[in-house]
Amino acid sequence: MNKRTLYCALVVLALLAPLAVYPVFLMKVLCFGLFACAFNLLLGFGGLLSFGHAAFLGTGAYVTGYAMSTWGLTPEIGLLVGTLASAALGLVYGALAVRREGIYFAMVTLALAQLMFFVYLQAPFTGGEDGLQGIPRGQLLGVVDLQSNMAMYYLVLAIFSGGFLLIHRTIHSPFGQVLKAIRDNEARAISLGYQVDRYKLLVFVISAALAGLAGATKTLVFQLASLNDVHWLMSGEVVLMTLVGGMGTFLGPLVGAGVLVSVEHALSSGTLGAYVHVAMGMIFVLCVLLFRRGIVGEFPHLVSKLAKGIRRRLPMR
Amino acid sequence: MTTDYVLEARGLIKAFKGFTAVDNVSLNVRRGDIHALIGPNGAGKTTVFNLLTKFLSPTRGQLLFNGRDITSLSPDRIARIGMVRSFQISAVFPDLSVLENVRVALQRHRGDSFFFWRSETSLASLNGRALELLESVGLAAFAPHRAADLSYGRKRALEIATTLALEPELLLLDEPTQGMGHEDIDAVAELIRSVNRQCTVLMVEHNLKVVADLSDRITVLQRGTVLIEGDYQTVSADPQVRAAYMGVDESEDGQTSGRPAIAAGRMQEIRV
Ligand SMILES: Nc1ncnc2c1ncn2[C@@H]1O[C@H](COP(=O)(O)OP(=O)(O)OP(=O)(O)O)[C@@H](O)[C@H]1O
Numbered sequence: 001m002n003k004r005t006l007y008c009a010l011v012v013l014a015l016l017a018p019l020a021v022y023p024v025f026l027m028k029v030l031c032f033g034l035f036a037c038a039f040n041l042l043l044g045f046g047g048l049l050s051f052g053h054a055a056f057l058g059t060g061a062y063v064t065g066y067a068m069s070t071w072g073l074t075p076e077i078g079l080l081v082g083t084l085a086s087a088a089l090g091l092v093y094g095a096l097a098v099r100r101e102g103i104y105f106a107m108v109t110l111a112l113a114q115l116m117f118f119v120y121l122q123a124p125f126t127g128g129e130d131g132l133q134g135i136p137r138g139q140l141l142g143v144v145d146l147q148s149n150m151a152m153y154y155l156v157l158a159i160f161s162g163g164f165l166l167i168h169r170t171i172h173s174p175f176g177q178v179l180k181a182i183r184d185n186e187a188r189a190i191s192l193g194y195q196v197d198r199y200k201l202l203v204f205v206i207s208a209a210l211a212g213l214a215g216a217t218k219t220l221v222f223q224l225a226s227l228n229d230v231h232w233l234m235s236g237e238v239v240l241m242t243l244v245g246g247m248g249t250f251l252g253p254l255v256g257a258g259v260l261v262s263v264e265h266a267l268s269s270g271t272l273g274a275y276v277h278v279a280m281g282m283i284f285v286l287c288v289l290l291f292r293r294g295i296v297g298e299f300p301h302l303v304s305k306l307a308k309g310i311r312r313r314l315p316m317r
Numbered sequence: 318m319t320t321d322y323v324l325e326a327r328g329l330i331k332a333f334k335g336f337t338a339v340d341n342v343s344l345n346v347r348r349g350d351i352h353a354l355i356g357p358n359g360a361g362k363t364t365v366f367n368l369l370t371k372f373l374s375p376t377r378g379q380l381l382f383n384g385r386d387i388t389s390l391s392p393d394r395i396a397r398i399g400m401v402r403s404f405q406i407s408a409v410f411p412d413l414s415v416l417e418n419v420r421v422a423l424q425r426h427r428g429d430s431f432f433f434w435r436s437e438t439s440l441a442s443l444n445g446r447a448l449e450l451l452e453s454v455g456l457a458a459f460a461p462h463r464a465a466d467l468s469y470g471r472k473r474a475l476e477i478a479t480t481l482a483l484e485p486e487l488l489l490l491d492e493p494t495q496g497m498g499h500e501d502i503d504a505v506a507e508l509i510r511s512v513n514r515q516c517t518v519l520m521v522e523h524n525l526k527v528v529a530d531l532s533d534r535i536t537v538l539q540r541g542t543v544l545i546e547g548d549y550q551t552v553s554a555d556p557q558v559r560a561a562y563m564g565v566d567e568s569e570d571g572q573t574s575g576r577p578a579i580a581a582g583r584m585q586e587i588r589v
């Protein structure tokens with residue numbers, strides 16, 4: 001299938017979806033989808049495994065939440081403030097982390113994210129264990145009342161699409177070429193004269209900013225910023241979403257987010273709530289065993305396998 | 318005075334935990350030469366390369382490039398001042414296309430490598446030059462292929478094309494013909510010779526025929542120290558070298574058109 005046709009179909013689907021599905025659920029999928037796409041930019045295209053991305057989601061969530069409730073900003077400015085705060089944090093954390101390789105990089109990001117967790121737990125303006133609640137959604141550009149879930153949904157969809165396009169462009173840019181080269185063979189990129197740490201830092205900041213935007217948007221949707229957003233489990237969940245959906249693919253992270261959010265949704269409503277993490281663990285194990293490339297990454301291979309199978313069954317000409 | 322040498326290494330020492338892989342190596346690479354660095358497995362050739370290009374920091378010693386002290390520069394900086402290396406294990410970008418591999422090298426000079434908002438179609442203006450370079454190593458027909466899908470010999474050729482894209486002043490090749498068949502070896506040797514018209518070459522090479530045919534100057538490394546340095550005649554006549562590398566007896570000496578018999582040998586077969 002043509003890629004363009006696929007994306008057009010998806011856009012139409014997304015525009016019509018809230019007529020059939022509960023919009024808050026869709027918004028949750030889109031927020032986590034953007035978070036996972038941002039993470040995937042770093043892991044799938046930059047080759048960097050961050051184990052502390054919740055710090056950026058949470059920073060976007062808290063800063064936007066605080067700004068909206070205390071200063072009464074309009075949502076677009078609120079979102080911008082949260083995104084910039086995450087980008088700034090990304091710049092500091094990135095500068096500390098990108099010099100490390102592999103598992104050390106993951107450990108540094110985890111340690112720094114835990115630091116942020118305690119900051120948000122202790123800081124006077126974050127509401128401690130309760131988090132920030134009752135954050136107003138406000139009026140977009142002072143005109144559109146976001147209290148309506150439909151209006152909110154289309155804003156979230158626009159934000160997701162914007163973030164997605166930015167990631168797409170980043171990967172298909174002169175910068176993206178160098179990034180892929182570094183991921184493929186870092187020593188060779190250095191020997192061609194590239195200052196690889198700077199490229200890694202830039203992709204880290206872009207990823208952090210978009211994760212912050214996802215967190216900020218989530219805050220508006222749920223009118224809540226809580227410690228869950230900065231918890232290390234959240235950092236783990238985004239790894240899971242990306243791997244389940246297909247690392248290094250464009251749509252994989254969104255699909256992964258859809259799967260995990262659905263599972264959570266299905267289980268948390270009943271008495272099975274306690275098993276959410278067990279279920280996620282099982283999904284992960286299944287993915288590792290069955291679809292190494294993730295759902296989206298595996299799809300073309302399944303199709304070509306099927307096609308081969310069918311061709312084999314056709315009589316020889 | 319300094320212009321005579323592109324690269325001067327003085328008293329390089331590299332101590333790894335417990336032992337000294339490179340021990341007081343001095344090396345002068347004359348402008349315009351093809352300079353070969355030879356020696357048995359484990360002699361420290363790759364380590365010397367890593368020191369010269371700062372992929373490893375020397376424990377002691379000094380590096381001069383065109384007379385300028387470069388001992389404290391980073392490896393990417395070394396590449397930017399005109400000293401570009403290849404690797405012993407072929408180093409391409411496997412998930413990029415053959416064309417993109419070369420273009421990534423061309424791209425650096427343009428200063429748009431941080432532009433994440435610009436479309437990569439803007440890089441198309443480099444395609445012409447990239448194809449030219451691929452043509453020069455006989456890979457133009459493979460331009461759209463994934464680099465990972467090339468044969469080993471072609472990967473090495475691609476690596477050289479990528480390196481040439483930077484127009485280096487000094488090219489360092491770590492075993493450019495390793496693992497190749499006869500035809501590929503001849504092609505690469507020819508390529509190195511033609512590259513040498515534009516830049517100085519320092520190469521590690523095990524194939525003594527290639528060394529004999531190409532080198533203006535040879536440095537023999539053994540157990541981390543320089544055994545001898547000189548032109549092919551001098552080096553191959555040296556009794557220590559002969560003792561170390563030949564199972565060849567003296568009577569064969571000089572039998573092939575003035576080229577001593579070790580030219581037929583391959584150094585990896587000889588262990589010290
Ligand atoms: N990072 C390292 N740490 C410890 N020892 C090392 C390291 N790198 C190389 N060595 C050792 O230094 C010695 C020289 O290695 P080097 O790779 O430079 O040899 P070489 O001459 O390139 O050999 P070959 O012909 O096999 O490529 C070897 O004994 C090797 O085991």
Ligand SMILES: [Mg+2]
Pocket residue numbers: 362363364405
């Ligand atoms: Mg070596």
